[in-house]
Each structure stands twice: as structure tokens, then as C-alpha cells.
Amino acid sequence: MSTTLAFPSLRLTSPGHMSIAEQSLPKLREHEVLVKVAACGICGTDRHIYHGSYPATLPVVPGHEFAGHIEALGSGVANVEIGQFVTINPNIWCRHCQACLEGRPHLCSNMQALGVNLDGGMSLYCVVPEQLLYNVLPMIDPLKACLAEPISCVLHGLDRLEIKAGTRAAVFGGGFIGQLMLQAIQLQGATEVILVEPQAHKRQVANELGFATIDPFSEPSMMTKLKDLDFTVDCAGAGGVLTQCVNATKPGGDVLLFAAYPQGKALPIEPYEIFRKELRLIGTFTYPDTQLRAIRLIEKGAFELDSLITAVSLEEVQDYLEGLRDDEIIKAVVKL
Known part of the structure; x- marks a missing residue:
């Protein structure tokens, strides 16, 4: 895929300031994949990041609850294929600190996360390390599949x-x-x-x-x-x-x-x-090992999600982060 392709991304440059901008596809590094994002949930943590009350690395494309299809593979990727429908665990653990070595990687002292420290899912494309990908049945609605992270x-x-x-x-x-x-x-x-x-x-x-x-x-x-x-x-x-x-x-x-x-x-x-x-x-903070269970529950239809979800566009995200629609909806999910 040509790296000259321009696509829309929602970028937070400083607390309270974000805009949709066109960006070019980055070059994939070893063990990275390019995911074409289908849906991305708007989370309370995104709101805290937007207001500057949650630590994040700015500028950044927010969004850590997302699902999509694999569009391209970097070198060394062996366990996934182009076209697969996936959801993402956004957390990247160092695997060397005390928490990681003790089997509690979600408490990693050096953890980075997509949508917090690295560009996340409020974008048509997102670069994701291979180890963060989880397969989802292709017939599952992306608006529900992206909710594997909060579940x-x-x-x-x-x-x-x-x-x-x-x-x-x-x-x-x-x-x-x-x-x-x-x-x-x-x-x-x-x-x-x-x-x-x-x-x-x-x-x-x-x-x-x-x-x-x-x-x-x-x-x-x-x-x-x-x-x-x-x-x-x-x-x-x-x-x-x-x-x-x-x-x-x-x-x-x-x-x-x-x-x-x-x-x-x-x-x-x-x-x-x-x-x-x-x-x-x-x-309780994020999770170390529950994403497969969450995906199975979504695939089985164990959660009633239809009454909770409202599909929105990238252009509407800032309104939700500012709380302008809190008296109308339960969960806004960006449909890309």
C-alpha cells in the first residue's frame, strides 16, 4: 500500500484542542500491522485525557477501544493475515519491570497505550503491534466488537x-x-x-x-x-x-x-x-488476561448492547468529550 495515501485522523494537540487532519500512512516496522479501523468507542478516559486530567503523551490520536480489518503487514508478522477482523488490547507492556516479571503486566511501570501515548483508533488507519491483536468472528458488528476492551x-x-x-x-x-x-x-x-x-x-x-x-x-x-x-x-x-x-x-x-x-x-x-x-x-486497573473471554461473550451475544450504543462520526467526537450529549446517550461509538 502506498504511504502517500492521505486519510482522516482526529488529533488532540493539547488539552481541549483537537481537530481532524489528513495524514499519510506511516511505514510499518517489524512485527507491526496496519489496521483499517471500523469502529472506536469513546471512553471516560478519553474525556479525562481531553481535559488534561489523565496522563497522556500529546499530541496523540485518541481512542483505545477499537476494531477493524488488517490492511497490511510489516516484516516478521507471522500469526495474522490481511483481511482478518480483529480487536485490540491497547496496552504495550515492557515485560522487564517487577510487575511484568511477577505476572501482573497490566501494572507495568513502563506501560504505553494506543490512544494514550501512541496514536489510537480515532483514525481511519492505525499501526498496531502484532501482539496486541485478537481475532473476532467476521460477522460481528464492529460497533460491538470494539467494546471488547471495556468489557x-x-x-x-x-x-x-x-x-x-x-x-x-x-x-x-x-x-x-x-x-x-x-x-x-x-x-x-x-x-x-x-x-x-x-x-x-x-x-x-x-x-x-x-x-x-x-x-x-x-x-x-x-x-x-x-x-x-x-x-x-x-x-x-x-x-x-x-x-x-x-x-x-x-x-x-x-x-x-x-x-x-x-x-x-x-x-x-x-x-x-x-x-x-x-x-x-x-x-482495579485495565486488565491482563480477559480479552478472549470478552470476545467470546460478545460473539455469543451475552451482553445487550444495542440499547447502549449510539454511532457517531469523527466530527462529533469533541461534543461528546465535552459532555454536551450526556443527557441523551449511554455510549458513543465512532463509525469509520
Whole structure:
């Protein structure tokens, strides 16, 4: 393929400043492939990068949730072929630091990621190291296939919780991750999963999927009854949600901190409650080994995704990063 071909990319040059620009295909290095991007999800982390509250290397083409078809191969590529439909694990691990050597590569101290430190998927083409590629059945909708990355993160978080069948839980925050979390917890065998979410359209989506919901502002009496749950999950990353999770969790239970709070943000919390109730406060960050499971679940149709996804164009991305459509949609996915 000629490297003179120009194609559109969305480039973030500094916090709050991005534009669509034409760029030429780069030359592929050893063990790299060129992916023609079919779809790329817009993530909360992309929003933090856009606002400068998440560490990234700028300028960069954002987007770490994407899927597409292999268009060209660099030298030494042996395990994939042109035309294959793939999804991408965006994280590149050094394989030499202590975390990598201890089998926790997602905690790599030298990690780089497509869409964060290197150009990502909000572009018609993206260069991807071969080891980051995962095959997907060709008939799967790219708007769903690109969601293997966030589903992988959810699965890793739930692995950290070690969920048992028959448990009761609440998810705080009904954005896309919260909606995925509801469904994944139910798939793991929980008998009751409640969504706590102030926005009506997000509660409606969860209600239509069969989940009970609570508006924490208009239903304060329901919040006081929300207690003695086996575990709670903070998918909101705002206000006093973490304290609400602590209050709603039973003695000996678990609180999963899933939300990506902005770097440097501090929260008021009462350590006595964690101490007295002997709670486990569990962090979770990206994932090391769950992408194949996520792809299988997508291929099987285990998640209801149609009601969560809105297809958008590259020209609309900045509006979503600025939160201008938050009261209308759950998950924006760029269709290329």
C-alpha cells in the first residue's frame, strides 16, 4: 500500500484542542500491522485525557477501544493475515519491570497505550503491534466488537471481587461501564443487582433490561434501605459515591473502586467504617488476561448492547468529550 495515501485522523494537540487532519500512512516496522479501523468507542478516559486530567503523551490520536480489518503487514508478522477482523488490547507492556516479571503486566511501570501515548483508533488507519491483536468472528458488528476492551476491564474487576453465585450487589453510576457491570454481575450469578443513578434516561435503560434502579436524589428513603449488600461497585467517580458504597456494603463485604477518578482528586471518606465493618476496598486497573473471554461473550451475544450504543462520526467526537450529549446517550461509538 502506498504511504502517500492521505486519510482522516482526529488529533488532540493539547488539552481541549483537537481537530481532524489528513495524514499519510506511516511505514510499518517489524512485527507491526496496519489496521483499517471500523469502529472506536469513546471512553471516560478519553474525556479525562481531553481535559488534561489523565496522563497522556500529546499530541496523540485518541481512542483505545477499537476494531477493524488488517490492511497490511510489516516484516516478521507471522500469526495474522490481511483481511482478518480483529480487536485490540491497547496496552504495550515492557515485560522487564517487577510487575511484568511477577505476572501482573497490566501494572507495568513502563506501560504505553494506543490512544494514550501512541496514536489510537480515532483514525481511519492505525499501526498496531502484532501482539496486541485478537481475532473476532467476521460477522460481528464492529460497533460491538470494539467494546471488547471495556468489557475486558469489567471482567478483570469482577475477577478481583471473586463473586459468588447468589450474592446481592449495587452499582453506583449508570453510564456505559455501569450498564456493562450490571449485566456482567448478573451473568456471574448474582440474584439481585441494583443501579443507583440520578439521570432518568440511564435508569430507564437499566429498567428495560430488568434491573431495579434508585434515584439517589429523589428517593433518599430508598438509599437508607440500601444496606447489607455483599458488594458495591463505584462506576460513577463523583461526589460522595464512594462513601455511599461503604455505607451500603455489609460487614465483611467488598467495595470495588472501578471509576477512573481524575488524577490528583481527593475524596472525603470515613476510615472508621471500613475498619469497623472489615471491608475490602479493591482497586482495579485495565486488565491482563480477559480479552478472549470478552470476545467470546460478545460473539455469543451475552451482553445487550444495542440499547447502549449510539454511532457517531469523527466530527462529533469533541461534543461528546465535552459532555454536551450526556443527557441523551449511554455510549458513543465512532463509525469509520
